[in-house]
Amino acid sequence: MTTELPLFPLGSVLFPGVVLPLHIFEHRYRQLVRDLSALPEGAPRRFGVLAIKDGHEVGRGNVMALYDVGCTAEIDSIVEYEDGRFDITTTGVHRFRLEAFDDEGPYARGEVELLDEVAGPExxxxxxxxxxxxxxxxxxxxxxxxxxVGSIPELPEDPTVLSYLIGAATVLDTYEKQRLLTTESTVERLRAEAKILRRETGILKNLPSLPAVDLLRRRSR
Incomplete structure (x- = not known):
């Protein structure tokens, strides 16, 4: 079963449960915020965030390709300025897969399928x-x-929430974060993140003594 959502292409990956502040200055996305603000009280003010695979965020027609798995974002707060710009705070809610894309209106819309998260027995x-x-x-x-390193906040015990938080907090490129978001089960994501964290921690510990060629070789494994 699919549902229609406004779409917001972004140069980064949003994970469920992660807070995403946005500064809205392009006219098409100002309209998106106004349309969501006009919904009846209590209605979810949500749009879909998709990472850009090829292209740029700003300017219509500058997005050449999008990844097909994204995350819905729900607006938590809106600050409107006199010149029509907005600052909004959103939170990632649910992963989805893009089934159809329509860029004919004032902003892009898409038919999306919300994806279930399978935790897995392990x-x-x-x-x-x-x-x-x-x-x-x-x-x-x-x-x-x-x-x-000061006092580090407690990490969530829920494995799925933990997998999303670590995916968002680890310093990775868009391609690798997208792979984590696309992973179908929590167990698969946890295993993938364990490999990534071992790799990245090893690189960080050896970084001052590694020549550039060796660093690139280690990252490609």
């Missing part, structure tokens, strides 16, 4: 290990940046 077993790996990654990243 998710609860894998989650604590991933939390430990992420702590090591955070420590290595902080040390490289010369920032002292």
């Amino acid at each position: 998710a609860d077993v894998l989650a604590p290990g991933l939390t430990a790996l992420f702590r090591k990654y955070q420590a290595a990243l902080s040390e490289l940046r010369g920032v002292q």
Whole structure:
């Protein structure tokens, strides 16, 4: 079963549960915000965020290709300025797959299928290990940046929520984050993230002593 959503192409990947602030200045997206604001009270003010595969965010016609799996974003707050711009705060809600794309109106719309998340029987077993790996990654990243690691907030115990948060918080390119978002089950995502965190932590710890060629070789594995 599909549903229609306004679409917002973005140069980054949004995960469910992650807060996304946006500054709205293009006229087509001002109209999108106005249309969602005009919905009856209590109606969800949601649009679909899709990462850009080829092209640029700003300017109509500059997006050449989009990834086909994205995340719905629900507007939590809106600040409107006198010149018509908006600052909005949104939160990722649900993964979806784009089935049809329409760019004929004032802003793009799409027919999307909301995707179920299958946790998998091993998710609860894998989650604590991933939390430990992420702590090591955070420590290595902080040390490289010369920032002292202070009190780190508690990570969620729910394996699915944890997998989304780590996917969003790890410093990766759009392609790799998109692969994590597209992963069909929590177990698969947790396993993929464990490999990524081991790789990235190793790179961070050895970064000052690695020649550029060796660094590229390690990242390509």
